[in-house]
Amino acid sequence: MIPFLDLKAAYDELASEIEAALLRATRSGWYIGGTEVDAFEAQFATYTGAAHCVGVGNGLDALTLALRAMDVGAGDEVIVPSHTYIATWLAVSAVGATVVPIEPSAGQFNIDAAAIEAKITPKTKVILPVHLYGIPADMDAICALAKQHGLLVLEDAAQAHGSAVREKRVGAHGDAVAWSFYPGKNLGALGDGGAVTTQHDSLAQRIRALGNYGSAVKYYNLEPGVNSRLDPLQAAVLSVKLSRLDEWNTRRQVLAQRYLEGLQGLPLQLPNSPAWAKSIWHLFVITTPQRDALQAWLQANKVQTLIHYPVPPHLQQAYQALGWKEGDFPHAEQYANQALSLPIGPQLSLEAVDRVISLVRAFFQAH
Ligand SMILES: *Cc1c(COP(=O)(O)O)cnc(C)c1O
8 A cells, every 4th residue: 555645654764853852841841831842933933034933733723813913803805715725714714804715827726826916905904825735825926916005914834844935935925924733744743733933023922922812921811812832742743853844845856756757748737836936745736637537546556645625615514604606716626626636755655656657657548
């Protein structure tokens, strides 16, 4: 069996370092905040080039708390991609604001920066691009537009740890950048975790307080916050894994390159990483109308694949009340029907990728 992503193999590679870090954290006698969290936050801020990193409980909270800190709420509009994981939209809904979805252009996964301006209204407050599948969105274009219209930019970087836009790492382009450390992400914890990076002192302070009951000084509450903090045990693990992030991303890039070359000339759409982008291949997603048959064929040949995502946010039951229907966002719908994520990960071998390539080629020869 070729697994989609082997988290056990990832753990095994770093087991002795992770276990030492966990032992250090458990023996410290300090179980909320403290030196492990401070150290990871400082390391991740340095890594991303941001002035601040605030650890939170998960990626959805990172997005939600950043929006709250930007004073986004009822009556405000937030521009989001039509094609994304639903958490991007849920954060906007959680603060009571309205999602304004924008499609990717044909052949791309990320929001079409050129289509944003037409959707800006007097109610628009934030542009929320997602660096989907580890391919960065065009932050230069998006930030220029935001500046021109007096809007804030919040990036959903849950799939983009270590990616870069024109040599500048994702993490400090927009006003705030939300991260998830869900185990399957490129920088993953052994459970839930998240963070916001930002250049703004005021946003960092507010997000930190909001995730700590709205309190900056213990037992003095500035506003009604929540409890969403990065666990020190997870922070200890993340410090170990951050030291390997670039190396592990490079391994993914080698595998992605192999797929891109090996799958040339087939009747499918390959993922497109723009020339100015450093993509870190969180997922390797191909698009074909024969997706379901191809997935079944790979499964029959012991290759595990996944679909990201089978239902676009606008057609989810959760958003039924908004009244979207089929045909409203055709690109997002096409990906739901045709996208297939092939195995990729730092512990996957080149031989395994070659096996997947020959199986995909054999499928199209027979169809
Ligand atoms: C994983 C993910 C999230 C949510 O992160 P959690 O830590 O699971 O809450 C948000 N946005 C995108 C694009 C994601 O992939």
